[in-house]
Amino acid sequence: MEFKDYYAALGVERSATHDEIKRAYRKLARKYHPDVSKEPNAEAKFKEVAEAHEALIDPERRAAYDDISRRQASGQAFEPPPGWDSGFEYSGRGGDGMSGGGDADFSDFFESLFGRGRGERGGRSGHEGMRRAGGGAGPVQGVDHHAKVSIELRDSYQGARRTMSLRMPVVDAQGQATLRERQLEVTIPKGVREGQHLRLTGQGAAGRGGGAAGDLYLEIQFLPHPLFRLDGRDVSFDLPVSPWEAALGATVTAPTPDGPVQLGVPAGSSQGRKLRLRGKGLPGAPPGDLYAVITIAVPSAASGPQTVAYQTLAQIYAGYDPRASLEA
Amino acid sequence: MTESHRPPLLGIVVEEHVVFTFTALCRASGADAAQLLAMVGEGLIEPTGAAIGTSLSPDDWQFSGNALPRARTALRLVRDFELNLAGAALVMDLLAEIDSLRSRLQSGSRVR
Numbered sequence: 489m490e491f492k493d494y495y496a497a498l499g500v501e502r503s504a505t506h507d508e509i510k511r512a513y514r515k516l517a518r519k520y521h522p523d524v525s526k527e528p529n530a531e532a533k534f535k536e537v538a539e540a541h542e543a544l545i546d547p548e549r550r551a552a553y554d555d556i557s558r559r560q561a562s563g564q565a566f567e568p569p570p571g572w573d574s575g576f577e578y579s580g581r582g583g584d585g586m587s588g589g590g591d592a593d594f595s596d597f598f599e600s601l602f603g604r605g606r607g608e609r610g611g612r613s614g615h616e617g618m619r620r621a622g623g624g625a626g627p628v629q630g631v632d633h634h635a636k637v638s639i640e641l642r643d644s645y646q647g648a649r650r651t652m653s654l655r656m657p658v659v660d661a662q663g664q665a666t667l668r669e670r671q672l673e674v675t676i677p678k679g680v681r682e683g684q685h686l687r688l689t690g691q692g693a694a695g696r697g698g699g700a701a702g703d704l705y706l707e708i709q710f711l712p713h714p715l716f717r718l719d720g721r722d723v724s725f726d727l728p729v730s731p732w733e734a735a736l737g738a739t740v741t742a743p744t745p746d747g748p749v750q751l752g753v754p755a756g757s758s759q760g761r762k763l764r765l766r767g768k769g770l771p772g773a774p775p776g777d778l779y780a781v782i783t784i785a786v787p788s789a790a791s792g793p794q795t796v797a798y799q800t801l802a803q804i805y806a807g808y809d810p811r812a813s814l815e816a
Numbered sequence: 817m818t819e820s821h822r823p824p825l826l827g828i829v830v831e832e833h834v835v836f837t838f839t840a841l842c843r844a845s846g847a848d849a850a851q852l853l854a855m856v857g858e859g860l861i862e863p864t865g866a867a868i869g870t871s872l873s874p875d876d877w878q879f880s881g882n883a884l885p886r887a888r889t890a891l892r893l894v895r896d897f898e899l900n901l902a903g904a905a906l907v908m909d910l911l912a913e914i915d916s917l918r919s920r921l922q923s924g925s926r927v928r
Binding site: 523674676684706719 | 826828831832844911922
């Protein structure tokens, strides 16, 4: 297990006050929170920051962490000494206001020190994680779980099967929550879009006392594609054409997620013109459209004849001013 | 423990094919009833169809699948930024606007 430097994660001194820790967390949260951030790896960064905040903002946890980190340099393998926490008694979580919706899954390091992470905050672990179906001691339905699944663009075009590993908290007979890894084979329906959720009925936490199992919700994320960009159901890509293809028109071979097609570039096409391939976006009712966005590739004048060709163009287009629109 | 010998599980697209009752939305989002009521009050999520603006009790409400990601986003914003629901609603409106501006930028159309 790797020892984590929570002060470094927040960019604060070890002597930082409670307010300084809070301020540092807030600032980093605004930058990296996955709901508001477009930074690469925002989610992983936010997880680190949230974990550090969770450890340091609580005076008891911070004292415990400081105590153990005095004996440890960051980055080294770390095992908590047996019974190290006997001197600390956690009074539980501070007032967190609203909670729930959390899928935070803190590091093993955090959990070895403080127990399970914020999952507890929503009352989702142990016996509290079960919701009463009818009140009293009747059957208890298992809680719903959430996870994310990354798919390729072509998985949405064609539909796909994905085997995924999920770590799920499982409550044992003693009411202790532990993480168990399990594999699921899931059918990804055709036409699913970024940010949508799939529901897998009965794949959440097991129920008790004859109660039904909860459901599992998977949030769909698309892996970035080198050519194709997504906007809801619509898909677009850049289509480079030569100046003469743009001016004179041409039929070119263009990629689509379903394979290459012949595409007519109309004469007089300018940079940024969008050619629509109706219904060739993500499948659905209605399907999205696929857009080829024209970009004009200008070859360099690398040889004598090529230079002459450009010079001839310059002579013939002597009156053409590409900057006419800039004149006040 | 593998379960790969079973037939693959069919995922249902929540946003297109799922309608939640009040209780089901509580369970799926992890919100408690008071939180969800407050979200309805804030206009963050809206019961669909005839329930809008009527005095039906929450037990009669229905929510479209879109209510699930909205409720979960609101809960995360409230928790991680210590916002109240009005603040979370404002953030979500602004994020939606940024998304729409971004997609207009990306698609090359002029933003007016």
